[in-house]
Amino acid sequence: MAGFNLMRSFLIPQLKPNKPVKSAKCLSTSSCLSGSDWVGSHPLFKHRQVVDGVFWIRERYFETSWNAANIFFIKGRDRDLLIDTGVGIFSLPQFLKSSGLREDEVKPLSVVCTHLHFDHTGGAHQFEAVDIHQIEAGFLRNGNNFMMASWVTPKEVSPKPSSEWNASNYSVKPPQLVVGIEDGHVYDLGDRQFKVIHLPGHSPGSISVHDEQNGVIATSDTLYQTDGELIDWYPGSNATHMLQSVNRLLELNLGGSVSCVLPGHNDVLDKVEAEEAARMYIEAHGTPRIIKKAFSRARATVVSKAHSVLSMPEFTREWMNS
Numbered sequence: 001m002a003g004f005n006l007m008r009s010f011l012i013p014q015l016k017p018n019k020p021v022k023s024a025k026c027l028s029t030s031s032c033l034s035g036s037d038w039v040g041s042h043p044l045f046k047h048r049q050v051v052d053g054v055f056w057i058r059e060r061y062f063e064t065s066w067n068a069a070n071i072f073f074i075k076g077r078d079r080d081l082l083i084d085t086g087v088g089i090f091s092l093p094q095f096l097k098s099s100g101l102r103e104d105e106v107k108p109l110s111v112v113c114t115h116l117h118f119d120h121t122g123g124a125h126q127f128e129a130v131d132i133h134q135i136e137a138g139f140l141r142n143g144n145n146f147m148m149a150s151w152v153t154p155k156e157v158s159p160k161p162s163s164e165w166n167a168s169n170y171s172v173k174p175p176q177l178v179v180g181i182e183d184g185h186v187y188d189l190g191d192r193q194f195k196v197i198h199l200p201g202h203s204p205g206s207i208s209v210h211d212e213q214n215g216v217i218a219t220s221d222t223l224y225q226t227d228g229e230l231i232d233w234y235p236g237s238n239a240t241h242m243l244q245s246v247n248r249l250l251e252l253n254l255g256g257s258v259s260c261v262l263p264g265h266n267d268v269l270d271k272v273e274a275e276e277a278a279r280m281y282i283e284a285h286g287t288p289r290i291i292k293k294a295f296s297r298a299r300a301t302v303v304s305k306a307h308s309v310l311s312m313p314e315f316t317r318e319w320m321n322s
């Protein structure tokens with residue numbers, strides 16, 4: 001069985017990449033969290049305030065998944081900004097309304113996906129228009145599930161939308177309108193601005209959005225706290241670019257323009273925690289890891305390709321993700 005498992009572990013990509021931190025830090029002691037607790041009365045989503053006007057949303061129905069990603073909602077004076085859209089199996093717009101986060105449906109809303117992976121773009125089709133870096137806009141428009149690494153298992157989704165719902169049919173649906181944006185694009189919310197920073201590496205069009213005046217930055221999957229490793233080996237990843245991007249974030253942080261980091265996965269970070277996560281990645285960027293990643297990259301490419309063209313039976317998917 002050991003040999004069998006070894007072969008399986010080679011063939012199956014590590015689909016639990018965003019390993020949460022098991023240390024005490026996992027308890028969200030970040031000084032960025034303004035003392036608020038989770039509002040958990042909704043059965044499918046929960047949210048809490050991070051700092052003034054910044055809200056952190058989680059999809060409760062996908063929370064057991066290691067791919068569960070963060071969604072952030074910024075309430076501006078004249079316009080709201082939604083950063084990422086989750087896996088998108090249930091309606092995020094309905095939650096924004098019913099939770100009171102966005103009662104005024106006429107108020108302008110910008111929706112931006114920090115990169116193309118399914119855990120960030122899955123809900124994009126629920127909105128009238130979404131922005132994404134122009135390098136990745138075509139993949140999202142065409143529903144390229146290979147590049148978006150679309151993958152959910154029945155176990156990860158609870159409750160399910162219906163008894164007929166089948167994980168093997170999950171894919172990222174092309175949104176109605178995808179707008180390509182570039183480095184330097186600014187979201188002006190009236191009382192605050194978020195500037196787009198292109199940070200390739202995790203994916204070719206990964207971005208951060210940075211509110212310099214208030215010291216808030218959303219780093220997506222370029223930087224988050226993990227006991228595993230930051231991912232620079234997916235299809236479309238580039239480890240050299242990732243290293244440059246993490247260094248760029250570190251420079252921004254050390255430059256004093258960041259006090260609160262909104263990562264793609266796991267907990268919200270303060271300046272010190274973010275610096276530590278960045279340094280861990282940079283220090284681990286040695287030759288043995290590069291060799292290890294070459295295997296991970298090959299494995300992820302083969303299996304993602306297979307899943308993008310084959311409809312896998314559910315029991316197979318459960319087994320592969322176990």
Ligand SMILES: [Zn+2]
Pocket residue numbers: 115117202221
């Ligand atoms: Zn990603």
Ligand SMILES: [Zn+2]
Pocket residue numbers: 069117119120221264265
């Ligand atoms: Zn992610």
